[in-house]
Amino acid sequence: MSTRKHTAxxxxxxxxxxxxxxxxxxxxxxxxxxxxNAMVDDDLKxxxxxxxxxxRQAGLRPVVVHGGGPQISAQxxxxxxxxxxKAGLRVTTPEAMDVVRMVLAxxxxxxxxxxxxxxxxxxxxxxxxxxxxxxxxxxxxxVEGELVxxxxxxxxxxxxxxxIGTLLDDERIPVVSSIAxxxxxxxVYNVNADTAAAALAVALGAETLLVLTDVEGLYEDWPRSDDxxxxxxxxxxxxxxxxxxxxxxxxxxxxLYAVRGGVSTARVIDGRVPHSILLEIFTDEGIGxxxxxxxxxxxxxxxxxxxxxxxxxx
Numbered sequence: 113m114s115t116r117k118h119t120a121x122x123x124x125x126x127x128x129x130x131x132x133x134x135x136x137x138x139x140x141x142x143x144x145x146x147x148x149n150a151m152v153d154d155d156l157k158x159x160x161x162x163x164x165x166x167x168r169q170a171g172l173r174p175v176v177v178h179g180g181g182p183q184i185s186a187q188x189x190x191x192x193x194x195x196x197x198k199a200g201l202r203v204t205t206p207e208a209m210d211v212v213r214m215v216l217a218x219x220x221x222x223x224x225x226x227x228x229x230x231x232x233x234x235x236x237x238x239x240x241x242x243x244x245x246x247x248x249x250x251x252x253x254x255v256e257g258e259l260v261x262x263x264x265x266x267x268x269x270x271x272x273x274x275x276i277g278t279l280l281d282d283e284r285i286p287v288v289s290s291i292a293x294x295x296x297x298x299x300v301y302n303v304n305a306d307t308a309a310a311a312l313a314v315a316l317g318a319e320t321l322l323v324l325t326d327v328e329g330l331y332e333d334w335p336r337s338d339d340x341x342x343x344x345x346x347x348x349x350x351x352x353x354x355x356x357x358x359x360x361x362x363x364x365x366x367x368l369y370a371v372r373g374g375v376s377t378a379r380v381i382d383g384r385v386p387h388s389i390l391l392e393i394f395t396d397e398g399i400g401x402x403x404x405x406x407x408x409x410x411x412x413x414x415x416x417x418x419x420x421x422x423x424x425x426x
Contacts, residue, residue: 179305266301310366324383
């Protein structure tokens with residue numbers, strides 16, 4: 113009996129540690145951006161699905177947003193579509209957009225919904241097209257001062273939370289592909305999944321935005337140091353943005369937009385760590401980098417909106 117008590121004690125301690133976080137997050141919306149290695153490693157995908165279902169069973173209301181950059185690239189290669197890049201973004205022709213749509217809504221989303229529903233009939237897949245959940249306009253970056261046409265790459269112009277809200281009220285887990293339809297020309301556009309997740313988090317009044325990455329978090333002085341910044345304010349993050357690597361910019365811009373739009377915390381976490389979502393939300397230590405709003409009265413810089421520049425939905 114004493115041996116059984118001893119071996120079970122760490123489990124009890126873990127549950128007790130999670131209690132205040134369960135109370136804090138009860139019935140709160142958590143938007144999770146699924147990406148990086150967690151999308152391509154079978155064990156990490158399974159752990160991710162377990163984490164999201166656990167959130168739902170623990171009284172939270174998770175919403176998953178995903179891209180699919182690696183899968184899109186592989187499928188374009190199979191179709192013999194050579195990608196051209198301008199301003200660091202993939203030029204997305206109408207033919208390439210057909211592949212993007214097929215991969216995101218027909219492959220990545222289907223697999224993720226299947227993994228979630230292995231634990232019960234919880235997940236429902238949709239794209240930004242459904243119910244006009246995400247609308248966008250054509251994004252044209254500037255190169256050397258000139259606007260450049262990069263095809264069906266979209267900049268978010270609106271969010272309609274009606275469909276997602278209905279699914280959440282029915283205790284479902286919405287799984288959203290980062291595709292949008294334009295009200296201007298009625299074309300379908302690929303939008304950056306990091307930015308889409310941030311925009312949805314703000315529109316839904318989410319408690320937390322979680323962004324899975326392939327790094328430990330935001331590094332303090334990369335590449336000279338691999339120390340991770342565990343917590344910073346919106347203003348502190350804004351000062352760092354110009355010096356960040358290109359891959360981190362949309363993620364951290366999304367976090368900045370989220371907390372300035374009313375989301376309590378935005379967190380970048382290492383998706384290479386199994387069960388990283390549970391570690392971040394339900395433990396005292398947490399992992400990754402957490403962005404919080406500025407203290408009341410702090411001066412927020414103007415123009416801190418999401419700059420949607422996603423050629424590949426990542």
